[in-house]
Amino acid sequence: MKGSPRTHGGASEFVGLKFAASILAAGLLAAACSTGSPPVVSVTHVSTARLIGPAMDGLDQPSFAFRTGRPPALSLQELFHPRYNVPADPSMVRTLLVTGDIIPARGVAWAAIDVHHDVLWPFRPTADYTKNADVTYVNLEAPLFSGCPVNPNSSFTFCGDARFVNGLSLMGAKVVNLANNHLTNYGAAGVDSTVHLLDQAGILNSGLGPVAVIDVRGIKFGFIGFNGVGRAIDQAALKDGITRARQLADIVVVQFHWGKEYERQPMADRGVPTPDDPVAIGHEAIDWGADIVIGNHPHWYQGIEVYHGKLITYAHGNFIFDQMWSEETREGVIGTYTFYGTKLVAASWKAVRIYGYGQPVFMNATDNSTALTTMEAASDELAARLGEPMTKPVPTMPGPPAYAPLNAP
Numbered sequence: 001m002k003g004s005p006r007t008h009g010g011a012s013e014f015v016g017l018k019f020a021a022s023i024l025a026a027g028l029l030a031a032a033c034s035t036g037s038p039p040v041v042s043v044t045h046v047s048t049a050r051l052i053g054p055a056m057d058g059l060d061q062p063s064f065a066f067r068t069g070r071p072p073a074l075s076l077q078e079l080f081h082p083r084y085n086v087p088a089d090p091s092m093v094r095t096l097l098v099t100g101d102i103i104p105a106r107g108v109a110w111a112a113i114d115v116h117h118d119v120l121w122p123f124r125p126t127a128d129y130t131k132n133a134d135v136t137y138v139n140l141e142a143p144l145f146s147g148c149p150v151n152p153n154s155s156f157t158f159c160g161d162a163r164f165v166n167g168l169s170l171m172g173a174k175v176v177n178l179a180n181n182h183l184t185n186y187g188a189a190g191v192d193s194t195v196h197l198l199d200q201a202g203i204l205n206s207g208l209g210p211v212a213v214i215d216v217r218g219i220k221f222g223f224i225g226f227n228g229v230g231r232a233i234d235q236a237a238l239k240d241g242i243t244r245a246r247q248l249a250d251i252v253v254v255q256f257h258w259g260k261e262y263e264r265q266p267m268a269d270r271g272v273p274t275p276d277d278p279v280a281i282g283h284e285a286i287d288w289g290a291d292i293v294i295g296n297h298p299h300w301y302q303g304i305e306v307y308h309g310k311l312i313t314y315a316h317g318n319f320i321f322d323q324m325w326s327e328e329t330r331e332g333v334i335g336t337y338t339f340y341g342t343k344l345v346a347a348s349w350k351a352v353r354i355y356g357y358g359q360p361v362f363m364n365a366t367d368n369s370t371a372l373t374t375m376e377a378a379s380d381e382l383a384a385r386l387g388e389p390m391t392k393p394v395p396t397m398p399g400p401p402a403y404a405p406l407n408a409p
Helices: 011-037 064-068 074-081 108-114 126-128 162-170 183-200 235-248 278-287 364-388
Strands: 092-103 136-138 174-176 204-206 214-217 217-229 251-257 290-296 303-308 309-311 318-320 329-342 343-355 359-361
Touching: 011 309, 074 303, 074 364, 092 217, 092 290, 126 329, 126 359, 136 251, 162 174, 162 183, 174 214, 174 217, 183 204, 204 214, 204 217, 204 318, 217 235, 235 278, 251 278, 278 290, 278 309, 303 364, 309 343, 318 329, 318 343, 318 359, 329 364, 343 364
Parallel strands: 092 136, 092 318, 136 174, 174 204, 217 251, 251 290, 290 309
Antiparallel strands: 092 329, 214 217, 303 309, 329 343, 343 359
């Protein structure tokens, strides 16, 4: 009845059941009187336990997904507090996994090669997880070549041992983004060596021009990358690249290297110079046809945005790097982005912490929850600034994280 409260599994439901039972009993009695012989009655015990039905939405009716068979519209609320269960249908579901920055240089190379004598050491604790996706897409921020010097001292000229490509294979990387501000630290020879090593390992690359296309059970993903650190992003090239990828793929994934370092919110850093506002560039990429935007470079994980029904992830933090000088730079998130057909319908994140100058390990449940709350609060702060819908209730931003022990427990 309109305007009347409805109680699920409570007193009103029990009264309704008793009323139905009385009607049934009256009918059976009438039948017995009309025939003159006792009826054959099968007694069924009616349970008063709460009936299991579809999840109710805000209007106390079956949810949109249940009513229509289609996933709900993408939103911060649905991403951080999902109610839609993606059908376990491999013919329709595909997953894209993304990490933060991978820089197998400096202290990482020293820890892996000189201390642990194992180039796979940085990748081992998380490899079983990262390779368990249809496409694993990472940002490699150092050229790889034989003879790269191992030097843990502070330097901003990065390179990694050629053998680190085996770590990328171990973690299941299928596409590596090379559009960043350190790939060219050793010139064209360093770039050529990196591409050659990736080719030998069967790993595609994005960011050097061509669209990397991977066919996942009939759905084609197209990957392109752009660097906006130390330079402005060429917006004409960006628009052309998206158009080209749109012609070749069903799902267009654009990764950017952008934004100010060591910030929880996306912003330009004109002093570097990193002149582009990531929010403006991300919006343009969606407007021009991208299906999902992936961000990295700030070395802190940041919030996300849902813009015109598409997801923009501004930064995943660090994944493999040696920035042990702060807790924030030791942390990152691994994002898993789930598509149903060609539509992004869900996302999840697992937080990692870097130990021993280069090995990410999954956080415990408490710290992981704090990291995701931080990410949600940062997303809501951005949504409030842009006048976009926020989660409910809006979480309080956690305080700065405490510095964890140097070595993994």
